[in-house]
Amino acid sequence: MLTAVSSAAQPLGLYTGMAVTQAQALAPDLMLLDADPAADAEALEKLAVWSQRRYSPIVALDPPDGLMLDISGAAHPYGGTAGLLADILQRLADVETAARAICAPTYGAAHALARFGGEALRIVDPSGLAAAISALPLGSLRLAADTTEKLRVLGIETIGELEAMPRASLALRFGSEPGRRLDQAYGRLAEPFEPVEAPSRIEVERRFAEPIAAPETMARYTHKLVDDLCRDLEEVGLGARRLDLRFHRIDNAVEAIRAGLARASRDRKQIGRLLCDRIETVDPGFGIERMVLCAPVIEPLGLRAMSSLGERPVPEVSALVDILASRLGEERLYRIAARESHIPERSAARIAPMADPTLLRWPERWPRPARLFPRPELIETMALLPDHPPVHFVWRGMRRRVVRADGPERIYGEWHLSEAEWLSVRDYFLVEDETGARYWLFRQGDGVDAATGRQDWFLHGLFG
Amino acid sequence: MTERGARAHLPQLRARIAEIEGGERRQLGVLPFGLSAIDERLPGGGLALGSLHEVAGGAQGVTDGAAAALFAAGIMGRTGGTVLWCMTQPDLFAPAIAQAGLDPDRVIYVEARDQTSVLACFEESLRHGGLAGVVAEVPRLSMTASRRLLLAAESSGTIGIALRRWRRREDAADFGQPTAAATRWRVTAVPSKPLPVPGLARPRWFVELIRCRAGECADFLVESCDATGRLALPADLADRPAAAQAWPARAAS
Numbered sequence: 194m195l196t197a198v199s200s201a202a203q204p205l206g207l208y209t210g211m212a213v214t215q216a217q218a219l220a221p222d223l224m225l226l227d228a229d230p231a232a233d234a235e236a237l238e239k240l241a242v243w244s245q246r247r248y249s250p251i252v253a254l255d256p257p258d259g260l261m262l263d264i265s266g267a268a269h270p271y272g273g274t275a276g277l278l279a280d281i282l283q284r285l286a287d288v289e290t291a292a293r294a295i296c297a298p299t300y301g302a303a304h305a306l307a308r309f310g311g312e313a314l315r316i317v318d319p320s321g322l323a324a325a326i327s328a329l330p331l332g333s334l335r336l337a338a339d340t341t342e343k344l345r346v347l348g349i350e351t352i353g354e355l356e357a358m359p360r361a362s363l364a365l366r367f368g369s370e371p372g373r374r375l376d377q378a379y380g381r382l383a384e385p386f387e388p389v390e391a392p393s394r395i396e397v398e399r400r401f402a403e404p405i406a407a408p409e410t411m412a413r414y415t416h417k418l419v420d421d422l423c424r425d426l427e428e429v430g431l432g433a434r435r436l437d438l439r440f441h442r443i444d445n446a447v448e449a450i451r452a453g454l455a456r457a458s459r460d461r462k463q464i465g466r467l468l469c470d471r472i473e474t475v476d477p478g479f480g481i482e483r484m485v486l487c488a489p490v491i492e493p494l495g496l497r498a499m500s501s502l503g504e505r506p507v508p509e510v511s512a513l514v515d516i517l518a519s520r521l522g523e524e525r526l527y528r529i530a531a532r533e534s535h536i537p538e539r540s541a542a543r544i545a546p547m548a549d550p551t552l553l554r555w556p557e558r559w560p561r562p563a564r565l566f567p568r569p570e571l572i573e574t575m576a577l578l579p580d581h582p583p584v585h586f587v588w589r590g591m592r593r594r595v596v597r598a599d600g601p602e603r604i605y606g607e608w609h610l611s612e613a614e615w616l617s618v619r620d621y622f623l624v625e626d627e628t629g630a631r632y633w634l635f636r637q638g639d640g641v642d643a644a645t646g647r648q649d650w651f652l653h654g655l656f657g
Numbered sequence: 658m659t660e661r662g663a664r665a666h667l668p669q670l671r672a673r674i675a676e677i678e679g680g681e682r683r684q685l686g687v688l689p690f691g692l693s694a695i696d697e698r699l700p701g702g703g704l705a706l707g708s709l710h711e712v713a714g715g716a717q718g719v720t721d722g723a724a725a726a727l728f729a730a731g732i733m734g735r736t737g738g739t740v741l742w743c744m745t746q747p748d749l750f751a752p753a754i755a756q757a758g759l760d761p762d763r764v765i766y767v768e769a770r771d772q773t774s775v776l777a778c779f780e781e782s783l784r785h786g787g788l789a790g791v792v793a794e795v796p797r798l799s800m801t802a803s804r805r806l807l808l809a810a811e812s813s814g815t816i817g818i819a820l821r822r823w824r825r826r827e828d829a830a831d832f833g834q835p836t837a838a839a840t841r842w843r844v845t846a847v848p849s850k851p852l853p854v855p856g857l858a859r860p861r862w863f864v865e866l867i868r869c870r871a872g873e874c875a876d877f878l879v880e881s882c883d884a885t886g887r888l889a890l891p892a893d894l895a896d897r898p899a900a901a902q903a904w905p906a907r908a909a910s
Contacts, residue, residue: 628847
């Protein structure tokens with residue numbers, strides 16, 4: 194029997210579950226590989242560990258071919274859920290793995306849509322849940338094969354039809370299983386799952402005889418765990434770059450906090466504060482019976498100069514960066530460094546806030562505006578060609594008379610980056626109007642040759 | 658009372674007044690502008706460190722805050738250490754900030770989602786104490802919010818600049834509302850000095866000190882920050898023989 198079919202074989206009419214003899218009759222030169230479920234399971238587990246490291250602290254296996262990720266609160270670095278799913282698909286495609294990424298309010302629904310929905314990327318919101326899954330075949334409901342078969346004999350083909358059946362007679366005939374799976378798919382019943390645990394050398398945990406739920410208690414034990422973790426880190430002489438704190442609830446659900454550090458650290462106060470800041474996002478439910486703190490990413494500590502001359506120690510800026518980054522998102526904190534480019538938009542690039550000092554500086558001789566528009570704004574002007582500044586221009590509905598001007602500063606397109614910029618030219622002028630406000634204008638093209646640009650004028654920035 | 662007797666009492670009285678005014682407030686020193694015309698109008702001879710200051714643009718600068726940003730960058734450039742710049746609109750062009758005297762390696766930009774989160778970041782970073790200064794672009798600043806910021810700045814000794822920048826020109830009336838800031842500045846670009854050749858001279862700002870705690874209002878006509886973050890008095894206004902003599906010397910060389 195075929196257990197998996199490659200994308201090249203699908204057009205030939207082969208499908209999973211087909212008998213091998215039948216397949217060979219359809220495609221005589223078929224290449225057959227023996228199935229290796231053990232290796233598949235191992236690979237899936239590796240993938241789970243990778244996605245736990247990369248995307249979300251809570252990842253569970255959905256054998257034989259699925260992974261479940263709890264992405265609540267994990268999507269913002271990718272610009273939202275769609276960005277996260279696209280990133281997963283892209284990265285899997287890079288290693289030639291076909292995948293479908295579905296985000297749904299329940300695991301049951303996501304499981305069904307990923308396998309039977311036929312779409313590679315889909316986000317289902319709670320209001321669209323029923324509509325999205327009601328038309329799916331019964332096979333997607335994770336029922337035993339014979340139950341599905343019996344239901345099909347009764348003429349029930351889709352989830353929606355099963356949902357419409359009276360529940361009592363269904364339970365009488367098929368037991369509680371169909372009802373439970375339906376409730377799980379529709380989100381009426383919680384579905385706990387066991388997350389994979391990445392092999393990490395640095396991990397500490399605490400179990401509670403009595404479940405805890407108060408935020409103050411959770412914070413107290415968080416600090417105790419941080420103490421333990423920092424002691425372990427000291428023993429190996431490393432610092433943590435990322436921390437996962439998992440709360441195992443008594444109803445088997447798992448909540449998690451993930452915190453990143455800009456610089457490897459094992460400072461108890463700093464780490465404790467970072468985690469405790471986020472405790473309010475954790476829903477303890479009926480209580481928490483186990484807390485696990487692990488450091489999946491560890492690095493040697495950076496060197497730091499220590500002074501013992503009685504000066505007041507200056508707090509580390511990286512600790513503040515971590516606090517703000519965990520609140521706003523890591524991508525919202527950055528430094529801006531010079532890049533070797535004359536195009537203004539490309540001359541400045543964002544780098545990590547705690548990156549090493551840069552060497553490159555912008556040239557000081559060329560005045561640059563304090564505010565640069567994300568895209569240049571088209572203006573109406575009157576100017577002499579080819580190399581005179583405008584006499585006046587209209588921007589945002591107001592006419593401004595140019596009193597003094599400097600320029601042009603000619604900036605050529607970066608032909609080594611793009612064909613389209615082969616000939617393009619911008620002539621920048623710095624102009625001052627009668628109120629003293631200064632503007633950065635440019636003309637697309639050199640004013641003579643139409644191939645260099647359309648001779649339109651733009652306002653690109655404002656000087657102080 | 659004789660003159661000598663009065664002198665002896667003065668330090669005592671000053672200490673008492675400071676005690677009444679500041680409670681446990683520490684004297685953290687000042688950051689001078691390096692221009693005696695401005696410094697002598699400020700109590701202590703400069704901008705108070707560990708305090709909150711407000712800067713806004715005038716005229717068109719109300720909405721773009723370009724000159725105000727450079728003014729703030731110049732002040733921060735003269736401190737030493739890392740500076741945090743909080744904003745919601747990432748339209749600041751870093752090369753200009755570098756040209757105003759603030760090295761790019763010293764600035765960490767924080768792009769917050771909304772104004773509330775800008776204020777939260779502003780306060781958190783003022784309280785932290787490891788920074789040389791914090792600039793935050795905020796449109797509205799209530800008395801309560803500014804008091805919190807001032808207390809945070811005083812507790813750490815970090816200088817904070819609230820860069821007031823509004824979405825619409827009409828909103829700038831908000832700048833009349835009182836806040837707890839130690840000084841309040843308005844920076845307006847004015848026409849620069851005509852040059853004998855085509856081109857542009859150094860930008861000129863009309864800097865108004867609208868409010869100053871324990872000081873008086875004043876206004877100054879200055880030339881914009883240079884690459885070391887220092888303002889300058891226009892040569893035709895600075896009544897200094899040295900400045901006047903420097904011109905032929907430079908022209909000759």
